[in-house]
Every structure is written in structure tokens, then in C-alpha cells.
Amino acid sequence: MAESTNLDALYTQSLQQSDLTAKQQAILQAALDLFAEQGFDHTTTKDIAQRAGVAEGTVYKRYKTKAELLAAVLAPFATDVLPLAADEFIDSRLNGQPADLHQYLEIVVGDRVDFAAKNFKYVKIVFERALADNDFRQRILHNIAPRVMGPLFKMINGLRDRGLIVDLPTDMIAQFMLSTLFGFAFRLMVADEPMTIEKQKTNILKFLENGLTANK
Numbered sequence: 001m002a003e004s005t006n007l008d009a010l011y012t013q014s015l016q017q018s019d020l021t022a023k024q025q026a027i028l029q030a031a032l033d034l035f036a037e038q039g040f041d042h043t044t045t046k047d048i049a050q051r052a053g054v055a056e057g058t059v060y061k062r063y064k065t066k067a068e069l070l071a072a073v074l075a076p077f078a079t080d081v082l083p084l085a086a087d088e089f090i091d092s093r094l095n096g097q098p099a100d101l102h103q104y105l106e107i108v109v110g111d112r113v114d115f116a117a118k119n120f121k122y123v124k125i126v127f128e129r130a131l132a133d134n135d136f137r138q139r140i141l142h143n144i145a146p147r148v149m150g151p152l153f154k155m156i157n158g159l160r161d162r163g164l165i166v167d168l169p170t171d172m173i174a175q176f177m178l179s180t181l182f183g184f185a186f187r188l189m190v191a192d193e194p195m196t197i198e199k200q201k202t203n204i205l206k207f208l209e210n211g212l213t214a215n216k
Helices: 007-016 022-038 045-052 056-062 066-093 101-118 120-132 134-161 170-190 197-212
Strands: none
Touching (some): 007 022, 007 066, 007 120, 022 045, 022 056, 022 066, 022 120, 045 066, 066 101, 066 134, 101 134, 101 170, 101 197, 120 134, 134 170, 170 197
């Protein structure tokens, strides 16, 4: 399986390609890391300034409140980072037609489980913000859904044409898969103990394969 995308690298790339100064980039990167590591409420502007190597007044000079800073930190995810991650996923995993349903689920679901686990601290903060901020959520959906859903639907339709997947509407099959992935992401965020990712992935794939296999 292809290596999962690294969101940290894409975020750094997005900042470097922006018109932000080096200090502003450092502030956003430091804030993102600290918000992900210890939570928004438990992070102070002093913490951010120290991590970024700037004076606390430099943070306030551009971002008047911590909420304004959070919005600036997460904006690149909606406009650049997640769309780039989606493009990488499509280019590396969604070209061609899978041999069977099992391979399709490994490509789509297995890959995304690995992606969520590898990028957990960033997935967590983006997921939480998307739940709380409808505008942020809609911007993400607007920039990602058109990229991903077409190739996903094409694969599903190809499997149905060959009698390899249950005869349900394409969007409903996608809904079952995505809701299962979101459930995994939520459990990953609230779990009291470390989760065995490979075991979780195996169980998710088995669950979906049993539910989506065409009736014989």
C-alpha cells in the first residue's frame, strides 16, 4: 500500500508558498502544533510565542484574539492542505479499477485509516473545528468533495457492473463507507487507551466487506 500523505509537510509547504513573513509562518506553525498537542483551551499566546521564537507582542500584533489566530491556523487546511492531500490520494490510489470488492475497500478505507492514524493530531483539530464551525466545514467540503467523489463513484459503478458489490445506489454505498470512517476517526479521538490500528483496520474492512458483498 502506498505511503499515506503527511499533513505536516503539506502545511509547511502551504505556509512557505503564502505571502506571510517568516515570523508569521513560525507563529502559525507553532500554534498548530501546540493546539494539536495540548488543546486550544490549554494553549496560551505566551506558549505560542516561545515555541515560535518571537515576542508575545508579535503574536498580538497580527492576531488580536486567540480565536482569530485559530481561524488563521486552520484556513490553509480548507484551501490548500486537504485539497492537496485529496489530489495525492486520487493520483496514487484511485487510478484504474480494483480487481474485486476487497481490493477496493483496502484502497479507499484501509488507506484512509492509515492516513487518519498517521496524521492524528492534525485530523483531530480539523475534525473538531469542522464540527463546531459550519463555514469551515462547508469550505472543506466544497474543495474536497468534487475531487474525490467522482473517482470513488466510478469505482463503485465498475464493481456493480461486474456484479462484485451489492446493488444499492452509489451514493448510499459511499455513505456507508464514509460514516464508518468518521466513526473510526471519532473513536480515535475519544479513546482512553491507545488503539491497535491494524486490528481496527482489519475489523472495519471485514465489516464493510460483509455488508457490501453482492448477493449470490
